[in-house]
Amino acid sequence: MSLLTRILARGTLVLANSAGSLQRLQMRLLAGEIQDDMEHFEAYGFTSHPLPGAEGIAGFIGGDRSHGVMLVLGDRRYRLQSLAPGEVALYTDEGDKVHLKRGRVIDIETATLNIRASTAVNIETPVINQSGRIVSQGDQVAAGISQVQHVHGGVQGGNGQTGVPT
Numbered sequence: 001m002s003l004l005t006r007i008l009a010r011g012t013l014v015l016a017n018s019a020g021s022l023q024r025l026q027m028r029l030l031a032g033e034i035q036d037d038m039e040h041f042e043a044y045g046f047t048s049h050p051l052p053g054a055e056g057i058a059g060f061i062g063g064d065r066s067h068g069v070m071l072v073l074g075d076r077r078y079r080l081q082s083l084a085p086g087e088v089a090l091y092t093d094e095g096d097k098v099h100l101k102r103g104r105v106i107d108i109e110t111a112t113l114n115i116r117a118s119t120a121v122n123i124e125t126p127v128i129n130q131s132g133r134i135v136s137q138g139d140q141v142a143a144g145i146s147q148v149q150h151v152h153g154g155v156q157g158g159n160g161q162t163g164v165p166t
Contacts, residue, residue, distance in 0.1 A: 006063035011035070013054040013073065018047070025050075025070055027058060040070040050075060051093060 011027040014034070023040040038058060042048070056073040078093045088100040099107040115121060139148040145165050154163030 006065065007060055009033075009058045009060070009068075011056055011058055013050055013052055013056065015052065016040075016050055018049045023047070023049075025056075025073075027056065027068075027070065029058060035065075035068050038068045038070050040073065048073075053077065 009029045011029040013025060014028050015026040017024045023042065025038045025040050027035045027038055029035055035058065050073050054073050054075040057071050058068045059071050060068050075093070078091060080089045080091050080097060080099070083089060083099075084102050087102060089097055091097045096110045097107070099109075101107060139146050141147070150165040152162035152164070153166045154161075156162065
């Protein structure tokens with residue numbers, strides 16, 4: 001085995017264990033070699049649980065094949081294609097994606113989007129475009145007028161119209 005193949009190897013993921021502080025992988029490397037308990041180093045602020053069949057590059061410090069580390073994992077089966085230069089995306093095998101596009105546009109695609117904020121969600125924009133239903137468990141306040149608590153002035157009996165909310 002050459003020095004380069006002792007230091008670096010391409011492989012395919014067999015199993016992943018993401019329960020610990022560093023993910024542990026079982027990889028199938030050159031000529032069917034199986035490496036168990038390989039540490040997978042991930043970039044700060046990003047983590048994933050790769051699926052069996054993902055491909056990666058393993059490094060063996062000093063050529064010692066008893067302790068390998070996964071330097072990078074990718075999965076060409078689900079990778080988003082044809083991004084413009086400078087674009088960035090996160091994606092899953094189920095088709096979810098967050099795509100940071102050129103022109104400062106961010107597209108999010110998923111079945112259900114949950115946002116949890118302990119204090120507030122603030123949206124500051126001149127226009128909000130919405131289609132579909134809006135479901136709320138609480139009151140909505142527009143221009144200082146509560147949808148639930150507002151009263152109308154100028155109430156008339158019969159088929160007459162009320163005044164605007166006060």
